[in-house]
Amino acid sequence: MLIDLSAILRGEIRELPIDGEVFPDAAPDGIEYLPGARISGVVSGSAGLVTLTSRVTVPYRGECARCLDPVETVLEFDFDRTIVTEGTVSDDVLEEKADEYLVVKRGILEPDEAIIESIYLELPSRLLCSPDCRGLCPKCGKKMIGDECGCAPREIDPRWSKLKALLDEDDE
Ligand SMILES: [Zn+2]
Ligand SMILES: [Zn+2]
Known part of the structure; x- marks a missing residue:
């Protein structure tokens, strides 16, 4: 220009x-x-x-x-x-x-x-789909936004949930 x-x-x-x-x-x-x-x-x-x-x-x-x-x-x-x-x-x-x-x-x-x-x-260093996005549930694999996905409530650091989801898959 x-x-x-x-x-x-x-x-x-x-x-x-x-x-x-x-x-x-x-x-x-x-x-x-x-x-x-x-x-x-x-x-x-x-x-x-x-x-x-x-x-x-x-x-x-x-x-x-x-x-x-x-x-x-x-x-x-x-x-x-x-x-x-x-x-x-x-x-x-x-x-x-x-x-x-x-x-x-x-x-x-x-x-x-x-x-x-x-x-x-x-550009933001971390892009989020929603400020409340908590990643994927390690139990059911569904996306957790705000409240739990419906599984038993448990405190999980969202940074670990993706990794845990992968590990849980491997167990099956
Ligand atoms: Zn997200
Ligand atoms: Zn779940």
């Missing part, structure tokens, strides 16, 4: 709405990006300060860390940056504060790389 900011940098306009498609490439293991990732927001300029305020939405698919059911969901996060012209902020600072600045080169902003990096960082 190329965004022409020359008018805003010259102070001719104060706001420029942004809405475009994003194409995240390498997904972490177990994650598949679905089509339709977008960034939408606005670039605002006033008194020499140019900022991008936006929201990134990324539909994706993965599996529940507890019950292994497929999960389709949408990652959403704020993507806000101060826009600086090339050469005004040192490379060291840019590298250190990659989540604060975006560099505009010859009036053109190309935010894709920074957005894609943010998507990677914002």
Whole structure:
């Protein structure tokens, strides 16, 4: 995505709405990006300060860390940056504060790389089909959400239930 900011940098306009498609490439293991990732927001300029305020939405698919059911969901996060012209902020600072600045080169902003990096960082490390998902019952193999599946109540750490289910299968 190329965004022409020359008018805003010259102070001719104060706001420029942004809405475009994003194409995240390498997904972490177990994650598949679905089509339709977008960034939408606005670039605002006033008194020499140019900022991008936006929201990134990324539909994706993965599996529940507890019950292994497929999960389709949408990652959403704020993507806000101060826009600086090339050469005004040192490379060291840019590298250190990659989540604060975006560099505009010859009036053109190309935010894709920074957005894609943010998507990677914002993805949850554990995806759950429901916050209440407790994995599979080690006795009957049914998914347990909230209350027990109907088997005798017992306290089982959900992290172990999948493994226990596998072991129980082996016993039979
Ligand atoms: Zn689940
Ligand atoms: Zn059960």
